[in-house]
Amino acid sequence: xxxxxxxxxxxxxxxxxxxxxxxxxxxxxxxxxxxxxxxxxxxxxxxxxxxxxxxxxxxxxxxxxxxxxxxxxxxxxxxxxxxxxxxxxxxxxxxxxxxxxxxxxxxxxxxxxxxxxxxxxxxxxxxxxxxxxxxxxxxxxxxxxxxxxxxxxxxxxxxxxxxxxxxxxxxxxxxxxxxxxxxxxxxxxxxxxxxxxxxxxxxxxxxxxxxxxxxxxxxxxxxxxxxxxxxxxxxxxxxxxxxx
Amino acid sequence: xxxxxxxxxxxxxxxxxxxxxxxxxxxxxxxxxxxxxxxxxxxxxxxxxxxxxxxxxxxxxxxxxxxxxxxxxxxxxxxxxxxxxxxxxxxxxxxxxxxxxxxxxxxxxxxxxxxxxxxxxxxxxxxxxxxxxxxxxxxxxxxxxxxxxxxxxxxxxxxxxxxxxxxxxxxxxxxxxxxxxxxxxxxxxxxxxxxxxxxxxxxxxxxxxxxxxx
Numbered sequence: 001x002x003x004x005x006x007x008x009x010x011x012x013x014x015x016x017x018x019x020x021x022x023x024x025x026x027x028x029x030x031x032x033x034x035x036x037x038x039x040x041x042x043x044x045x046x047x048x049x050x051x052x053x054x055x056x057x058x059x060x061x062x063x064x065x066x067x068x069x070x071x072x073x074x075x076x077x078x079x080x081x082x083x084x085x086x087x088x089x090x091x092x093x094x095x096x097x098x099x100x101x102x103x104x105x106x107x108x109x110x111x112x113x114x115x116x117x118x119x120x121x122x123x124x125x126x127x128x129x130x131x132x133x134x135x136x137x138x139x140x141x142x143x144x145x146x147x148x149x150x151x152x153x154x155x156x157x158x159x160x161x162x163x164x165x166x167x168x169x170x171x172x173x174x175x176x177x178x179x180x181x182x183x184x185x186x187x188x189x190x191x192x193x194x195x196x197x198x199x200x201x202x203x204x205x206x207x208x209x210x211x212x213x214x215x216x217x218x219x220x221x222x223x224x225x226x227x228x229x230x231x232x233x234x235x236x237x238x239x240x241x242x243x244x
Numbered sequence: 245x246x247x248x249x250x251x252x253x254x255x256x257x258x259x260x261x262x263x264x265x266x267x268x269x270x271x272x273x274x275x276x277x278x279x280x281x282x283x284x285x286x287x288x289x290x291x292x293x294x295x296x297x298x299x300x301x302x303x304x305x306x307x308x309x310x311x312x313x314x315x316x317x318x319x320x321x322x323x324x325x326x327x328x329x330x331x332x333x334x335x336x337x338x339x340x341x342x343x344x345x346x347x348x349x350x351x352x353x354x355x356x357x358x359x360x361x362x363x364x365x366x367x368x369x370x371x372x373x374x375x376x377x378x379x380x381x382x383x384x385x386x387x388x389x390x391x392x393x394x395x396x397x398x399x400x401x402x403x404x405x406x407x408x409x410x411x412x413x414x415x416x417x418x419x420x421x422x423x424x425x426x427x428x429x430x431x432x433x434x435x436x437x438x439x440x441x442x443x444x445x446x447x448x449x450x451x452x453x454x455x456x457x458x
Contacts, residue, residue: 024274083329087329090355126275130352133352178449184449186442194434
């Protein structure tokens with residue numbers, strides 16, 4: 001249970017899809033001019049992620065991982081179909097998005113019209129493929145955790161696009177310099193929000209976890225010069241632990 | 245430019261500045277920001293996109309008259325996915341450390357909007373040679389931005405360029421570090437890439453007033 005809660009909050013705040021790993025930036029920038037469309041797109045992203053990540057988890061578990069095919073028979077245990085991951089993931093995503101499009105068109109024609117081209121464009125949204133690829137590279141262990149990861153990373157993306165859309169609506173009344181107007185100021189504001197979200201990095205540390213959390217936050221960035229600082233922190237942590 | 249006509253040469257030079265895929269067309273931003281903490285990773289990513297765009301545009305342009313329009317996107321996705329699988333396997337074989345740094349972003353080249361965008365906008369309506377030039381031009385425009393962002397981030401963040409220390413040694417306190425200069429570790433954090441691209445956009449639009457939005 002605790003790992004579900006941990007994964008939930010970690011995916012929303014610490015590994016936020018927009019602020020930590022920049023997935024889905026194109027539609028994030030394009031659709032965030034009005035809060036209403038942003039909310040619609042965010043909800044669609046949550047929905048698509050919640051469906052495709054578990055589906056791709058099943059594919060990865062029973063087809064693509066090294067040794068995954070052993071359920072077919074002993075002689076298949078050596079096969080490693082990992083290199084097919086990209087094609088299989090993108091195929092499931094494209095199919096699921098097509099399904100979502102048909103369902104949305106049937107049950108909510110107004111939402112369908114307001115989303116316009118962006119609904120089919122979700123299929124090539126890096127956030128969706130990124131969700132599945134991160135699920136694979138972080139080796140999420142159970143189906144339940146995969147569903148959790150899909151929903152929570154979707155919520156993280158939704159939070160980000162909601163925030164930037166609200167800010168962009170208000171910023172139209174400010175005196176932004178000409179060359180920065182529109183795209184430029186959005187980039188800078190997103191960067192500032194990202195710095196703000198960095199403050200969540202300490203949220204899930206609990207004594208032993210401290211060095212591991214630091215390396216998880218900086219997963220895609222090799223930071224060599226912070227090594228001496230991390231060593232000092234480890235010393236401080238062990239000193240305080242021995243004081244207790 | 246002896247072997248390219250003026251119109252064709254424009255296909256390569258336009259995306260380098262005036263029609264830059266990242267700062268003007270607003271495509272391909274995801275991977276541009278995430279892996280630019282090191283110049284080496286930026287360079288490899290630029291080369292990977294060059295490979296995929298160069299070959300992908302030619303393939304799509306060659307088969308453009310045979311693809312039925314309702315499965316256009318699926319065909320494009322399959323072409324790109326296959327090329328990216330090749331890139332990924334080559335990287336894993338010859339540059340394993342780098343492929344670990346790039347992690348999932350090599351796979352995310354598939355959903356890189358530049359590639360699908362150029363297929364739709366150009367390769368589907370033009371011959372193979374012009375499509376190739378357009379693909380190469382956009383890939384170079386993308387690579388330029390990646391290299392600029394990577395340059396500032398690596399230089400200010402770790403004091404190295406391509407892994408070679410250029411400002412002195414931070415531990416021994418030689419070079420620039422002897423007067424008290426410290427590396428700005430913040431530059432290696434993801435949000436700084438966003439701010440640097442915002443600043444690049446500011447510079448670009450100040451020089452070309454036509455690009456300013458209202």
